[in-house]
Amino acid sequence: MLDIFLMGLLMAQYTYTGYDASAHVAEETKNASTAAPKGIVMSVVISIIGGWILLYSITAAIQDGSEAGLTTLNATATGLPPAQVFLDALNNPTMAKFLLFIVCGAQFFCGMASVTANSRMSYAFSRDDAIPGSKHWKKVNPRTGTPTNSIWLCIVLSSILTVPALFNETAYLAVTSVAVIGLYIAYVAPVLLRRLKGDKFKPGPWHLGRWSAVIGWIAVVWVIFICILFVLPPTLPITISTFNYSPIAVLAVLVLSIVLWYARGKKHFMQHLDKEQLATDEKKLLDEIDD
Template structure:
């Protein structure tokens, strides 16, 4: 791929399947989004929305896996965009894709680790007089990010073992949790309630919901946010390919397996939680602030709930840790190609540990900053999930779309979709265009400073920054992915008719 091997690579496909399997995994993401989902559509949207989103996301994953197999580098989508564009457009495509991917990566870490802080604050209220505030939760969030940064700095040699633990923690934790709440629940909801009950609690402060003001279809559409956000972050396998054996297949298999396993176990957990609800109104309006925690309390009691909460918190912590791992690799690769301010500083790899320590802490810092609006807005956390979804999926869509438009430039890797390649790619881009619009829409009525969907603001800032910076400055110096291979050539011995080209650059460029 033209890059010097700087990162250590002791990992195999199963290990980094674990990373991609962990980052979007159901225990972490669905649990902390429970309040939103039980207000926007209820059980019916949770159950059937999950199925629809899982199928659509698999199409996106297959299209990405095909491109990843052809171009397995830490840069992931922004590198693919450059390779699949016409040479003259490659730098711009790479630049825009890179900044959207960076935004999404940071927002994913924010969503996961801030959710972990919320759940940790909630479990601390069980059998105690502790009352969490936004400031105490922010302090817990900062401590979690620092600990995850330390693991990625000093414990990189342990990551493959921690990841194996994480895989089993998620799989066994999901199964045990569902069996426990179903077995101990005093009563169970009916199949009619689980599969066909529609709920619209999108109105706040006594206002009517969007179902009345607009339509029930609108509520259903915005209700799929949890499912779509949960099934994201699977580009983690792509960002880890430079540290994985058999990279051209490992990254692709990791992407597809992550979506497939998460989809199946996720639906299993959704059904278990819904069948175990004892009192819907009490669950939604839980004094704990977490509907999932209330389900635990109602089914297995206080002590059992603590155990189940520990399972969920552990899953969230693992997710956040490996999200930072993936995030730091993307930032390192982007800095290596000169794509972020201070790139000469952030492209350095710790020679002793073989890990990009500086981008590890950059990822932690940016994730903390993105979480700060939660101090003043009740919907800032939901906005973070929207930002993660929009940012990442736009960065997925650009290289997939370029693969369709410039199909002759695509050189297939060992993982290929054959005759289904173009139809799947087109379907994937269409779905992404749909969700990119959906997650900019307001989720609560009325819309004010406390209920505004700030995802539109954040995405607008990224568009203005990336496009504006490109026009004013970056177009003059950012050339896209930069080859690091050095070759010694005696130009006098070359035949006069030989023309050397690399990424569209001619002999004069190579001389310089």
Template structure:
């Protein structure tokens, strides 16, 4: 089927530059690893304990998972029609009726900033949990923000080196990561189910908690939905890897859907295990890392440390997959001349057939976002908060444009007559969740508790707009075609 893949790419106007080494499982693995239920739930669980408590953690997970499935299905249909590394920005340019360059430009930059923020946030979280493990192992150790930044920088360096010199190994690691997540989840769940002498009663699932500082319980519950939304980001990774995927028109959308479905089911089991293992709600919600404190209280320090290693491993796998996906987006965006120094960033290593320079740009940009954490955790949070909002808005643009296009031509994987209704539900959910991400999350609102996501998003959009009108609109018209199918076929590097 390699010929069909190449013919599809040539029809979109691109020569083949990347090696197709990803099969169906590999494509699924990249998104499953980036969604990363262990990393997402352990990072956001404490927030959910105060914004709705068990009722929202459990039933919010179920509800939001269903909404994310609509987003994934709508994205999958588009991915089947346009299986290219450009993914969201490419399809936005192709689906727009007018102003294709502008739609493509904004989508690409939202996607780029969101992905860089994802890489930075994941590795910063990993560094934080590594510090927590060291403190558990050696109580006299006192972590500092500077040490967290140093550890996160070291992680970035290793991930960049892996994407540069051991590309085949990265593909293998992504396969391993799936089993690490699934087996790790089972180990954590079994430990929390079997070892504690007692659990919360079944009715605890309906327990509601509001410690956000806002009096309105409904508002707190809506904020609690963000726990699941924070976790379900990055499944566009399958889309970005489509030029390296065999039978991409089918395996890419299947990869997106499988990643969401398996994450939803496995995540629900993990969420239930953590909720029912809660011992002292007040003490655990007030801990520096509430889910870690739950493990310690329920299982003892020794077992908790072992399980924390599983969590840290999951976060490291997530960061690596994030960087790989980020790199492909940079490669494709540069191929169409949308980034400064585009000629550099879309060049491909003759040895590995991967965009090595784009790897180091992804690492450098993530480092720029991590560095403010050196002097202010709030500053870091402000910058990477645009991660989720940027990604979901980038998801929403091509789905919205597909809704407007009456003569959309679907690929082999499609939703038939349900395509438009599914896309409409996806757009409504993306708008709603994006608004939630930008609302105040804690009261009273102070400099440290303020939600900087709208400011960060505004800065990104302002820069993109000034750049667009000053220069880009004259040279960037959206995805470019390198010639007819026969002409680009002659340019294939492999």
């Protein structure tokens, strides 16, 4: 049961992602120095409350919670146990389809939020000449005021990444695992650097105060734990179809990033900005924090 519980954390951790979007759209936010961090914290709070209500409701709607009943539910002909839960609880295919429509709508808007955050990241990196083809991805559409090219870049690359998942369940699990591992490594990196910086780090106008260090180190330890957990094989014995390919994918991304950095990024990243301009921008940022 413990291994099932631990593997079940994957979907929970997958749900608690995306709150960094507040930071990525900070340039388009009023009073970003306070609004962005508040948005991050409040998104976590709302996710906890809404997520628990949703999970409790679906769990309570399971008609047969015995081992045999859960085995049957998992082997449902619909291929989606939650869909079967709706069908069994409502005994009304039309209403069950309506609930699934709501779920699909939520997934769509979740995807929209992901594209928004992802495109802003690629736009920001392109603006600093950090990725190949930056001159194309950093263009802003004069009509919409958005980085349209960057948006389409993220959509196309994400679609290519998920194509194998349409034909293979193992590939789907690998993609979702990589998404969780990659996101949380990215999340915890600045937290770890902040903690290692100690008192030399100057906090912004809105922060966690005395709880910052405690929460920061808990976050670091937790991310290390879940990253180790999510690279383990989901079932035994290990075969080609049950092997967890996420560590290979994460390693591939890491190697690719290192190669691109030394091959191109190191030569071009922010090279169009001179030291005087960088110092001026840093001073402006610190002045905004003081204000």
